[in-house]
Amino acid sequence: MTFALIGNPNSGKTTLFNQMTGSNQRVGNFPGVTVEKKEGSVRGHKGVTVVDLPGIYSLSPYTAEEVVTRDFLIQEKPDAIINIIDATNIERNLYLTLQLMELDIPMILALNMMDEIRGNGSSIDIQKLQAELGIPVVPISAVKNDGVDELTHRAIKCAEDKARPKNLDFCSGYVHAAIHSIAHLISEEAKAAGLPLRFAATKIVEGDEPVIKQLKLLEPELDIIDHIVTDMEGHLHTDREAAMADMRYAYIETLCSHAVVRAGQTKEHLR
Numbered sequence: 001m002t003f004a005l006i007g008n009p010n011s012g013k014t015t016l017f018n019q020m021t022g023s024n025q026r027v028g029n030f031p032g033v034t035v036e037k038k039e040g041s042v043r044g045h046k047g048v049t050v051v052d053l054p055g056i057y058s059l060s061p062y063t064a065e066e067v068v069t070r071d072f073l074i075q076e077k078p079d080a081i082i083n084i085i086d087a088t089n090i091e092r093n094l095y096l097t098l099q100l101m102e103l104d105i106p107m108i109l110a111l112n113m114m115d116e117i118r119g120n121g122s123s124i125d126i127q128k129l130q131a132e133l134g135i136p137v138v139p140i141s142a143v144k145n146d147g148v149d150e151l152t153h154r155a156i157k158c159a160e161d162k163a164r165p166k167n168l169d170f171c172s173g174y175v176h177a178a179i180h181s182i183a184h185l186i187s188e189e190a191k192a193a194g195l196p197l198r199f200a201a202t203k204i205v206e207g208d209e210p211v212i213k214q215l216k217l218l219e220p221e222l223d224i225i226d227h228i229v230t231d232m233e234g235h236l237h238t239d240r241e242a243a244m245a246d247m248r249y250a251y252i253e254t255l256c257s258h259a260v261v262r263a264g265q266t267k268e269h270l271r
């Protein structure tokens, strides 16, 4: 069984990797070495391996880190994704989470840096996050080795159950319509190319060249896609990449207004 450890740079991936594997290699982000992936055996669990992948903010095809991480996920199909996020910067970190959920791979969220959240008087409603995202969420503090055993157990369970994210309806309005029209159009091609359908459709809406090439679409399909995207951009008065980013951040803002209380705010803030 293999877990892929995925998260933004500085979310605590390497710290968690070292706790899970028992390696006491120095943690640090030296420029140029982060594109390497590092594999280790999870202690106490025979046959369980974890891979520390380069930190990324998005599944776009622009940086070497994004390409390494995305190709690993799509080609190697790990048994589960452990998505580690910095709870003190939850909105920004969830931007990647929403994209990972589209890969049709069992996934668990490790909400890291909970020592800082507790220390500064903020709080995060784990049950609410879990219910709205539809994936398991485990609060941890990687540096203090808090919650790491529970995370490992629940990640193994998640992989065994093949519990793939089901709540993918975080899109809305014109973006929702575009994703669904395109998914309908490309379902055969996505299957043939071995790409998760929802991921492929979203990436086409964003104009992701490698995915468009991989799907080997024909001229008439490309024309229809152009039409769908141009129509969406016209309605939203924005370009395709910004439309997708706005939609994701709107979903995250609503989610966090339900689940996150910052220091100084009262519970009355929660609706």
Ligand code: GDP
Pocket: 007, 008, 009, 010, 011, 012, 013, 014, 015, 016, 027, 028, 029, 055, 112, 113, 114, 115, 116, 140, 141, 142, 143, 144
């Ligand atoms: P990576 O870039 O995702 O591999 O992140 P690192 O593991 O290198 O961690 C980035 C920084 O966050 C380091 O200074 C860690 O010591 C720190 N860090 C990691 N986990 C935690 C945690 O749970 N709590 C706190 N307070 N700091 C953490």
Ligand code: MG
Pocket: 013, 014, 015, 028, 029
């Ligand atoms: Mg690292």
Ligand code: K
Pocket: 041, 042, 043, 044, 045, 046, 047, 048, 049
């Ligand atoms: K192992």
